[in-house]
Amino acid sequence: MKILVTGAAGFIGSNLAKRLVQEGHNVTAADTFLSSGFQNLIDFEGDVLTLEHRLDIHSIRDLAERYGKFDVIFHQAAITGVIAKDGSASAGEDVHGFLRNNIEQFRQILDFAVDTQARVVWASSCSVYGRNPPSHARVPTL
């Protein structure tokens, strides 16, 4: 299959991208290298896309124009960290940038996937469901 892995320089994305190549898939690894370096992708044998700006619907549509339709998008890109109950972000990032990066751009990826009939596999994330008491941990609160 033709597969896009976002956040592919990160811990999960890089291991996933390499495994998918091993399994014979055509894998494109996309990352802004916001919080990861190239080290994780040194032995990756697919295409590496360095996104200049944060992934958004325009850049992902550019990807599809250049690389064709993806069958599956593994969405691992995120500013990893937790939004506290008071709305502050713990990643040295302003909370609006955090929400834009982790939530709004995910929504745009879903729109893109609907338009192009790609399947999406998403890691989910404490970056999304926030810091809540354990009894509420399974319920998204944003």
Ligand SMILES: NC(=O)c1ccc[n+]([C@@H]2O[C@H](COP(=O)([O-])OP(=O)(O)OC[C@H]3O[C@@H](n4cnc5c(N)ncnc54)[C@H](O)[C@@H]3O)[C@@H](O)[C@H]2O)c1
């Ligand atoms: N590591 C874990 O134990 C764990 C557990 C559960 C869920 N998750 C979730 O899985 C996802 C990946 O986790 P990880 O540990 O690999 O994180 P990571 O920080 O190692 O990797 C995230 C990658 O996303 C990139 N990135 C951030 N914003 C981007 C954007 N807009 N466009 C493209 N790339 C962007 C970063 O540069 C980084 O390389 C996250 O959503 C995380 O919350 C991780």
